[in-house]
Amino acid sequence: MSNPPTDPDDSPAADEEPAGNTPTVSCSRCGRTWALDYELDSLYAGNQAFEQFALDHERHTGHFPDGVTPWVVDCQQCPDGERFLDEKPARRWAETHARHTRHAVTLSHPETETVVEPDAEAIKSAQTVESDSEE
Ligand SMILES: [Zn+2]
Numbered sequence: 001m002s003n004p005p006t007d008p009d010d011s012p013a014a015d016e017e018p019a020g021n022t023p024t025v026s027c028s029r030c031g032r033t034w035a036l037d038y039e040l041d042s043l044y045a046g047n048q049a050f051e052q053f054a055l056d057h058e059r060h061t062g063h064f065p066d067g068v069t070p071w072v073v074d075c076q077q078c079p080d081g082e083r084f085l086d087e088k089p090a091r092r093w094a095e096t097h098a099r100h101t102r103h104a105v106t107l108s109h110p111e112t113e114t115v116v117e118p119d120a121e122a123i124k125s126a127q128t129v130e131s132d133s134e135e
């Protein structure tokens, strides 16, 4: 009976044959490369597995792996902020934060930077009948 102790943080690649189509992620800050088989096993397909890994990596290490450029939302008035892999959820966070707190939020990505002003939301809700049915 051979049951070598496996470190969950360690790549299991030694035992399992590399399928060849298992996507990998590397991080130059950590100096490591990971196979995404764990994420794929957790029913995240393709790009979603990569995103899930990137989010988990950021959550546990404070930085994103290589090849990931997050959208950064940063409130100008309070310490609140977040990082997202896509513009859509980032913009949504900024708009929601501005809406609820009336804070201006900076939404930035290497090529672009936007400030989401709470006033824009105020104008919008002044024109339309206040409805909270969505979001
Ligand atoms: Zn890392």
Ligand SMILES: [Zn+2]
Residues within 6 Å of the ligand: 075, 076, 077, 078, 079, 080, 097, 101, 103
């Ligand atoms: Zn704020």
